[in-house]
Amino acid sequence: MGRITDCFAALRAEHKTALIPFVTAGDPQPAVTVPLLHTLVEWGADIIELGVPFSDPMADGPVIQLASERALAQGVSLTQVLAMVAAFRRTNTTTPVVLMGYLNPLEAMGYTEFAAGARQAGVDGVLMVDSPPDACSDLTDCLVQHDIDPIFLIAPTTTSQRIAQITRVAHGFVYYVALKGVTGAGHLDTASVAAKLTQIRAHTALPVGVGFGIRDAATAQAMAAIADAVVVGSALVTRIAACADQPDQVPVVAGTFLAELRAAIDNPSRSLQDTC
Amino acid sequence: MIHVDLPDEFGHFGRYGGTFVAETLMEPIAQLREAYTQARQDPAFLAALDADLQHYVGRPSPIYHAERLSRELGGAQLYLKREDLNHTGAHKINSAIGQGLLAKRMGKTRIIAETGAGQHGVATATVAARLGLECVVFMGEVDIARQQPNVQRMQLLGAEVRAVSSGSKTLKDALNEALRDWVTQVDNTFYIIGTVAGPHPYPMMVRDFQAVIGREARQQLLMMTGQLPDALVACVGGGSNAIGLFHSFLADDGVALYGVEAAGNGLDSGLHAAPLSAGKPGVLHGNRTYLMEDPDGQIIATHSISAGLDYPGVGPEHAWLKDTRRATYVAVTDDAALAAFYRLTRTEGIIPALESSHAMAYALQLAPQLTPEQAILINLSGRGDKDMATVAALAEVA
Incomplete structure (x- = not known):
């Protein structure tokens, strides 16, 4: 069993929902990332999603596009991202790390070399946004051979037939994209998300995380009530971007925000409607 | 094959x-x-x-025998597929x-x-x-x-x-x-x-929608000359006009296919838009194909005088035609394209788009290597009205 599976099993025993922050590796500065990851764990992250910067992030909204641009401007490569994970692992051997990004940097490195390097660095899962399972089975096979969980997206437009196809090859957890749009967009409709989660759970016993559109404590709390994990990306990256000029402030700002979300999802009875 | x-x-x-x-x-x-x-x-x-296509676009687009230019070059006969005459001015x-x-x-x-x-x-x-x-x-x-x-x-x-x-x-x-x-x-x-x-x-x-270009051209040229062309030449950005021309000729082994990419300031300068000539396979915009990318797999900025060719990828069928060697991909510089732009304009009274000028530029190189009995069919994919400002600005600088 991998770290991701262990993590969800432990949370399930405590009746807790996983909190998964997303940050882009190297944003706003490469030196900030490893301390930032430790801070996120300290303030309540159960799993880390680490964005691999890419020049053409087609599924991302402006917030994460700009985070990618900031990282790339400092030359952050996939090799460096793996080195960051390895550095994080020196003092944290339990929190799962999922790499999220686009296929081409992996193509350039070569799937086998990437999977071996990622495994050695301590990566637990890989989610390639532009690579649904039917697009690239050779990457999936390669990851599984190296004991890395291939994580896949399910969207509002995904048919029942595709859900069956995706959950057959998914490991670790599946990631439900809560809205039609890019990261950081739109408004969540809790009822329709709940209905889709029911449909997904009819196909798989894997935990289901929800992301895209979780912007604050209230939306995190609403999603945590129906999902096994909530992913927060753009809302967190916005706060990181706001202190890009004072990188030493990044961990505390991000940690404070994460603590709010943690409190909200762990206390489902506390109403947040008034404070938002 | x-x-x-x-x-x-x-x-x-x-x-x-x-x-x-x-x-x-x-x-x-x-x-x-x-x-x-x-x-x-x-x-x-x-x-x-x-x-x-017939009543709104104005198809079939004619084929024009550029006799004066062919004579000047002293080699193959140049025929232009006049996609520039379509409604809205391009293919x-x-x-x-x-x-x-x-x-x-x-x-x-x-x-x-x-x-x-x-x-x-x-x-x-x-x-x-x-x-x-x-x-x-x-x-x-x-x-x-x-x-x-x-x-x-x-x-x-x-x-x-x-x-x-x-x-x-x-x-x-x-x-x-x-x-x-x-x-x-x-x-x-x-x-x-x-x-x-x-x-x-x-x-x-x-490709299917653009294949009308080659379907027409094949018939038209057979009617005009009684034989198939020896070579086809088309510019390649994403590659739609080139595939449109090539498709009906893929099985004609005697017809050489040339796709012309934008070499910008030159392939060695790094400032170009020629993934087939100088890139490598990767994944972008939904498909695997040749791309211009750095060693880390990041897509790099392209340069071409022509906005329509200024793209770091290319259609996947071109990638396949390159690897199988059914088509040959070459690249011409901004300067060569601009020279061809002026030459076609002044010799035949046809102002080509800067994109199509890349195809013309390669045809100018290829024609003298062939005999007057041979024929080159060039896709004149668009007209140059839109490029007046670009060309005028360059003329001012010069």
């Missing part, structure tokens, strides 16, 4: 092509594939398309008409498109105006500045031109932004892609 049955059902041309998009788009793309598969076999759809309308009819058939009410030179944007805006569909065209800020006449035409036609300020602010970024828009409004929106790239079925569908 005969390639005409490609792609396979998954959109693969050998190892190229495929469907590399975010999950949200997988079902809409499956619906598009299904709708197109039905439409291409529906006599009523094909008849409507043919009627539009782009062939595919925009087809995709527009398909959008209507699928009940979509909103059309989006990306554009570089603006020719595809104008063609799409034109089709949208005629079909009564809402239209948004994504265009990089750099391209908006250098292709103003086409921006004005699109706006006049009722389209919204949305400036794209991310990344390199050119065609690739316009494509990213169109994909982002599509994912957000996927229920009512049809994305009319301008070239033979993108996820399956686009490379196949756009």
Whole structure:
């Protein structure tokens, strides 16, 4: 069993929902990332999603596009991202790390070399946004051979037939994209998300995380009530971007925000409607 | 080897092509594939398309024997397929008409498109105006500045031109932004892609719509000369006009196929847009193909005098034709293209688009290597009216 599976099993025993922050590796500065990851764990992250910067992030909204641009401007490569994970692992051997990004940097490195390097660095899962399972089975096979969980997206437009196809090859957890749009967009409709989660759970016993559109404590709390994990990306990256000029402030700002979300999802009875 | 049955059902041309998009788009793309598969076999759809191509676009476009230029060069006879004479001034309308009819058939009410030179944007805006569909065209800020006449035409036609300020602010970024828009409004929106790239079925569908170019040209040239041409020459950005010309000749082994990429300031300068000549395979914009990228797999900025060729990728069928050596890909510089632009203008009274000038430039090199009994067919994919400002600015500098 991998770290991701262990993590969800432990949370399930405590009746807790996983909190998964997303940050882009190297944003706003490469030196900030490893301390930032430790801070996120300290303030309540159960799993880390680490964005691999890419020049053409087609599924991302402006917030994460700009985070990618900031990282790339400092030359952050996939090799460096793996080195960051390895550095994080020196003092944290339990929190799962999922790499999220686009296929081409992996193509350039070569799937086998990437999977071996990622495994050695301590990566637990890989989610390639532009690579649904039917697009690239050779990457999936390669990851599984190296004991890395291939994580896949399910969207509002995904048919029942595709859900069956995706959950057959998914490991670790599946990631439900809560809205039609890019990261950081739109408004969540809790009822329709709940209905889709029911449909997904009819196909798989894997935990289901929800992301895209979780912007604050209230939306995190609403999603945590129906999902096994909530992913927060753009809302967190916005706060990181706001202190890009004072990188030493990044961990505390991000940690404070994460603590709010943690409190909200762990206390489902506390109403947040008034404070938002 | 005969390639005409490609792609396979998954959109693969050998190892190229495929469907590399975010999950949200997988079902809409499956619906598009299904709708197109039905439409291409529906006599009523094909008849409507043919009627539009004839009465609205003005097809068939003529073939013109550039006798004076051929004589000057002292080699092969040059024949121009006059896609510049189409309504809206380029080959782009062939595919925009087809995709527009398909959008209507699928009940979509909103059309989006990306554009570089603006020719595809104008063609799409034109089709949208005629079909009564809402239209948004994504265009990089750099391209908006250098292709103003086409921006004005699109706006006049009722389209919204949305400036794209991310990344390199050119065609690739316009494509990213169109994909982002599509994912957000996927229920009512049809994305009319301008070239033979993108996820399956686009490379196949756009090729099918553009294949009218080569189908006509093959017959026309046989009528005019009694024989097939010795070589075809077409410029390649994404590669839609080139595939459109090549497709009907793929099985004719005696016909050499030349795709001409933009070498910009020269392939050695790094400032170019020639992925087939100097790139390597990777995944971008929904398909696996040759790309311009750095060693870390990041897409790098391209440069070409021609906005329509300023793209770091290329249609997957071209990648396949390169690897199988059925087609040969070469590159010509900004300077060579500009020289060809002037030469065709002053010798034959035809002002070519800067994109098409790249094909002309290579034909000028190739013709003297052949005999006067041989024939080169060049795709004059668009007219140069839109490039007046670019050419005038360069003339001032010189």
